[in-house]
Amino acid sequence: MKLTLDRIWFNIFGYAAVILFSLLCLIPFILVISSSVTSESFIIRNGYTLFPQDISFEGYRLSLQNPTAIVNAYGVTILVTVLGTAISVFICTMTGYVLQRKDFKWRNKISFYLFFTTLFNGGLVPWYILCVQYLGLKNTLWSLFIPSLISVWNILIVKGFMRGIPFEITESAKIDGAGDFRIFLSIILPVSKPVVATIGLFTALMYWNDWFASLLFITDERLYTLQYFLYKLVGSVQALRSVMDKAGIVVPTLPVESMKMALTVIVTGPIIFLYPFVQRYFVKGLTIGSVKG
């Protein structure tokens, strides 16, 4: 590439902007990891720092000293993520397949029936009262994944993708005597792996990161999800500290600050660990996901 003056200016601005923003995205993570392995007394004296100076694993030791709660929260989150994702992907792909079948007369009416809910809804309050008072979802495992099982956007993405599969495949299978559900399950689904992977990953991420359902429906500690557990714990450690401060008790031995950051690392861990492997599927997914309603 010839380096003309406009190129030089463009490159200076370009590299500067890209590097700067990339660093801004990275630094908070380093800060959290560094704080999680810094001793409490150092944090109290000097605050959180970008590089750990007085290394101590006290925060981790204390977080994992009584691991029942964390292990339990991991269990709930994994269960909700696996169940929710499997059911959601199954229903959304099945619905998407039917709604693009040209020989299905009601496809446009049903598509509109689904799409309309993305334009208008009853709001949080009636939805909450329905879930709690009429469906009895409060403090149940169901409340963590059933209300969010159907994503109309995912159905539309599947529909758009499957439109690209020749209709002749369905037709010839029909002539061979296969039923509609069989066609979907053993012919269409296997050739739709890219779209299944995409909506599957987005759905799994949604369930893994969800805390709103817990915030609304869960008070039973055994049903805390990982995110909600962290949210609650950071809050209660803070509460504990302010009570101690007010009572004039100084307890520097309790590594509250480093423990918070250690818990943040424990909760974020799996995502950061999986990120390099799944990132490209998300990127691919965003590009096949660009369909119109």
Added chain:
Amino acid sequence: MAQLEALNKRRNGFWRELTKNKVLILMVLPAVLHVFVFAYLPMGGIILAFKQFRYAEGIFGSPWVGFENFKFLFISGQAWIVTKNTLLYNAMFIAVNTVMQIGLAIFLSELAGKYFKKVTQSLMFLPYFISWVIVGSIAYNLFNFEHGALNSVLGAFGADPLDIYNTPSYWPLILVLFNAWKGVGYGMVIYLAAIVSIDTEMYEAAEIDGANIFQRIRHITLPSIIPTVVILTLLAIGGIFRGDFGLFYQLIGDNGMLRDQTDIIDTFVYRALTQTSEIGMAAAVGFYQSVMCFALIMVANWLVKKVQDDYALF
């Protein structure tokens, strides 16, 4: 007689379709039922906005109060404050994110270095993958008065520490920055895909004709991604009355000091529902929000359709 025949025929058509495609109908049934229960039934609950809700009497037994809930909200000024905050924050979010996403996508598409691009793109997309709970924890790490990293840095330069969590005026900037931090990577990937799909011959021809890089961006790249920009912005404007509950709730929580500057419709509804138990009030605000959202997306889509039919959402 003819009318009856037509009616019969239509009814037969309905039943014929039902029996002919009974498997297909069974296949869409789970989604149709789920949406009916979790999206259409709550629409009926909108009547709560016109009632004084009592748990013991349920939605239908609670007494009607007409427009009292709305009257109270608008006369007390609360509705205006949360509406103003929601709209201003979202407008800022849309503007800042769109500009940053397009800018960074253009830079990434033009700069050289395969690994450089790969690594930076991964880094910029990373914050999208973590939950708002973690972001709240990170914000606490940065802005905490006693030990926050920001105050450590300020201290190192001999500056006075900032009491961020008790100073409302910092928050508009902080919220815009965190929203960009979490959301720019996602949009950038979409724009990057749109840019990569532009025919490279156009650039080659322009280069031969002596167009410099800024002219090429101005006359080839930007016009080519306009459909993507319009559709994404349209979606964002359709949701401008809907605040990002996670962002506001996890960064600010129930901090009363910051309320006037940072209370949005969604946090107001949540508080009214769960803490003060003003169910009717919460339902009224929620209803108002839904209606405004619906109206706005309809108007925006209609406008786009008028200008350029292809760019409309539906």
